[in-house]
Amino acid sequence: MSINEESRLTEVNEAMNELPFPDSKIDEAIMNGFLKSKQQNIRKRRLRYILLSSISAALLFIGFASLLYASPAFANYMAKFPAMEGLINYINQNKGYSGAVDNDYMEEIALTKKQKGIKVTLDSAIKDESGMVIFYTIESDRERNEISADLNYLHDGNGKNVLMNASFTSGSSIFDLGKGDKKTETWDFDHVNLKEKESFKISFSVDSQDFVFDFSLKKKADSRKILLNKTVSIESQEILIKSVTIHPLRVDVHLIPKDEENSKTLLNFEDIRLVDEKGEVWGGIKDGLSGSGSVGEDRHIYLQSNYFKKPKELYLVMSKIQAVDKERDSLVIDTKKQTIIKAPDQKLHSMKVSRNSVEFQIDSGKQFKKYDTMIFGTFTDATGKEIKVEQRMASAGTEASMIGFVLPPNQSVNNPLTIKLHAYPTWIEEKVKIRLK
Amino acid sequence: MDEKMIKKAINGDDKAFLQLMDLHKIALYKTALAYLRNEQDALEAIQEVTFRAYQNISKLREPSYIKTWLIRIMINYCNDFLKRRKRFYGDDKLLQKQLWLENYEHMELLDAMKVLDEQAKEVITLKYFHDLKIKEISLILNRPEGTIKTWLNRALSILRDHLNEQEVKRDVHK
Numbered sequence: 001m002s003i004n005e006e007s008r009l010t011e012v013n014e015a016m017n018e019l020p021f022p023d024s025k026i027d028e029a030i031m032n033g034f035l036k037s038k039q040q041n042i043r044k045r046r047l048r049y050i051l052l053s054s055i056s057a058a059l060l061f062i063g064f065a066s067l068l069y070a071s072p073a074f075a076n077y078m079a080k081f082p083a084m085e086g087l088i089n090y091i092n093q094n095k096g097y098s099g100a101v102d103n104d105y106m107e108e109i110a111l112t113k114k115q116k117g118i119k120v121t122l123d124s125a126i127k128d129e130s131g132m133v134i135f136y137t138i139e140s141d142r143e144r145n146e147i148s149a150d151l152n153y154l155h156d157g158n159g160k161n162v163l164m165n166a167s168f169t170s171g172s173s174i175f176d177l178g179k180g181d182k183k184t185e186t187w188d189f190d191h192v193n194l195k196e197k198e199s200f201k202i203s204f205s206v207d208s209q210d211f212v213f214d215f216s217l218k219k220k221a222d223s224r225k226i227l228l229n230k231t232v233s234i235e236s237q238e239i240l241i242k243s244v245t246i247h248p249l250r251v252d253v254h255l256i257p258k259d260e261e262n263s264k265t266l267l268n269f270e271d272i273r274l275v276d277e278k279g280e281v282w283g284g285i286k287d288g289l290s291g292s293g294s295v296g297e298d299r300h301i302y303l304q305s306n307y308f309k310k311p312k313e314l315y316l317v318m319s320k321i322q323a324v325d326k327e328r329d330s331l332v333i334d335t336k337k338q339t340i341i342k343a344p345d346q347k348l349h350s351m352k353v354s355r356n357s358v359e360f361q362i363d364s365g366k367q368f369k370k371y372d373t374m375i376f377g378t379f380t381d382a383t384g385k386e387i388k389v390e391q392r393m394a395s396a397g398t399e400a401s402m403i404g405f406v407l408p409p410n411q412s413v414n415n416p417l418t419i420k421l422h423a424y425p426t427w428i429e430e431k432v433k434i435r436l437k
Numbered sequence: 438m439d440e441k442m443i444k445k446a447i448n449g450d451d452k453a454f455l456q457l458m459d460l461h462k463i464a465l466y467k468t469a470l471a472y473l474r475n476e477q478d479a480l481e482a483i484q485e486v487t488f489r490a491y492q493n494i495s496k497l498r499e500p501s502y503i504k505t506w507l508i509r510i511m512i513n514y515c516n517d518f519l520k521r522r523k524r525f526y527g528d529d530k531l532l533q534k535q536l537w538l539e540n541y542e543h544m545e546l547l548d549a550m551k552v553l554d555e556q557a558k559e560v561i562t563l564k565y566f567h568d569l570k571i572k573e574i575s576l577i578l579n580r581p582e583g584t585i586k587t588w589l590n591r592a593l594s595i596l597r598d599h600l601n602e603q604e605v606k607r608d609v610h611k
Contacts, residue, residue, distance in 0.1 A: 005546070005596045009565040012543045016467055016566070022476060026466055029480045030458045033487025034451075 035355070087123050087135055087184050095282055096305030097133070100126045100248055103308045107217050109134075115209045117141035122213045123184070127197070129223040130247040131190040133288065138185070138206055140177045147207040148174050149185060157199030157216075162192055169289050188288035190250075190302075195220055221307070223247040226436050234321060235428035237262045242298075244316060244436055250285065251303040253316065259296065265329035267322035267423050268371060269301055274436075276311035294377065294422055295329070314437040322371070323428045324421060331376075331419040333358070335407070341416055344424055356390070359404035364425040372403055377420035379405075381413050443500040454494065458487055461504055464567060465511050471547065471566060472515035472558075482518065486511045505577045508567060509559075516555050549599045557592035560585060 091097045091106075100106040105126060112121040119139040126133050138149070156162050168189045177183055187202065203212045225245040232239050238261055242254040251274060257266040274282040282304045284290055293299040306314075324344040332342035338353050340360075350361040364372070372394035379387040390406040407413060445453035465486060469479035489510050497506055550558060563569045563577070571589070575582040 005593050005600060006565075008542065008546050009561065011540075012546050013566050013568075015540060015543050016471065019470075021463055021466055022480070025476075025480055026462050026483055027459075029483040030455070030462060030487045033484040034455060034458075034491060036484070037488045037491035 099308040134187040152203035155201040264323040271320040272318040277313035319431040371423035374423040377422035
């Protein structure tokens with residue numbers, strides 16, 4: 001048989017052209033790829049926003065650098081960690097952390113483990129009566145996209161899980177890591193008194209690889225609690241300030257909005273800070289846990305700590321709170337008819353439903369951006385059944401933003417759907433100053 | 438499809454993008470099938486290529502290259518996929534059973550294409566399965582026409598040798 005590969009190739013091509021193509025299946029595949037892409041873009045935009053905020057944090061760092069390098073304790077400490085820029089960045093952003101470094105309260109761990117091209121270093125930690133912050137750095141031998149760090153457990157010396165009532169955060173949820181990049185993150189635990197605990201075992205996975213570290217921390221410090229039980233009023237909305245507790249890691253402001261008496265539901269406390277007699281300010285926490293408790297509960301708002309500062313006078317100042325009218329503090333929608341039945345005002349509009357995802361436009365302005373993903377609280381359907389949403393999304397447009405969520409697939413939802421709002425771009429504003437010391 | 442529509446897609450028009458995918462879906466599917474040899478994998482490839490195309494279409498500089506641009510995304514995907522599959526399953530004997538061309542000699546030729554390296558396979562696919570001229574291929578791959586001709590000749594001669602070998606083997610078995 002003579003072989004002319006060229007003509008055979010042409011024949012094969014013709015034979016392939018005559019094959020029946022699964023047209024509808026191809027269309028479905030295209031549609032799936034397209035939808036996946038749309039979703040991805042929403043996430044990408046959010047990631048870019050997070051990136052942006054870390055850039056501004058880096059700019060902030062330049063301002064603090066001279067101050068911190070001037071401190072001998074800090075210089076001493078950093079000398080042990082060559083090229084730990086990520087860690088320096090973290091410490092610089094939080095006055096409590098830098099105070100702990102300056103006063104030799106932060107403890108070095110410096111354990112490194114390597115697994116399948118991922119290097120994880122447990123850098124150091126700070127613990128106290130309010131919890132613990134662990135600093136760790138990830139390095140990769142190759143580019144990895146959309147990876148995450150997930151906590152498996154935190155055990156004490158007796159092998160007991162210490163996270164019974166605690167909550168924790170890992171800083172950023174999904175991130176990209178280039179070859180040789182170093183990324184410093186924290187595990188931040190609160191609502192757990194670790195003052196007397198010394199040995200720990202932590203396990204977490206990075207890009208699906210498990211890392212386990214045993215470490216011990218010796219330093220102890222007594223927290224200082226200032227009991228207040230004082231009611232303040234902002235635009236005639238009353239708030240009971242229970243106490244302010246000063247831990248090395250954070251200052252915990254415990255307060256309770258008087259929901260029964262108030263005409264508005266208070267959402268996020270945007271401007272709340274400590275100020276001393278010289279005007280030095282300790283503000284909120286940008287990376288890590290920023291508080292606990294949501295609408296209808298006791299609130300704990302965390303501020304950067306001035307534990308090691310001991311000023312002569314100290315004041316708690318607040319001036320701006322997100323608030324919505326009590327009878328309009330939930331969003332009520334019909335996903336079938338694609339309509340908004342009730343919302344606080346016109347700022348939330350243009351509802352769109354495609355498959356399981358529900359999107360809205362919100363006119364919120366730049367300063368509200370970081371609350372975009374917090375808007376939707378708990379979901380209940382018409383029968384009162386709680387609905388667990390798969391995902392909350394937010395884009396980072398300039399003016400109007402897109403926000404949304406993904407309803408669980410294969411689950412019928414009885415309309416209308418009621419969504420408790422946990423953030424909204426309307427505010428009450430009035431400056432209140434309470435003396436703590 | 439006119440250039441206007443392609444430009445619309447490049448600028449982020451979803452409808453134009455989907456029309457574009459619809460227009461080239463058979464070319465893409467055919468490529469996937471030639472490389473991956475079974476429907477399920479080919480459909481998955483279509484999904485992934487749609488995803489990648491949507492993510493990157495804003496970077497496409499020359500609207501008239503749209504079809505080959507898409508096919509190249511597909512070829513890249515298939516090469517990666519085959520490498521991954523090989524890593525997991527070793528050689529792909531398991532998949533050779535999924536015959537889908539009735540003519541034995543056609544199958545033999547497709548099998549023979551597996552011995553080609555990625556570059557050779559790409560020029561063969563573009564030239565014979567998508568009827569592109571050497572000049573067009575040279576523009577797309579950004580190589581002189583002479584180079585493309587050399588690659589093509591090399592690819593054809595590898596195919597010829599391989600098919601001859603098969604022929605000999607078959608005769609021996611007779």
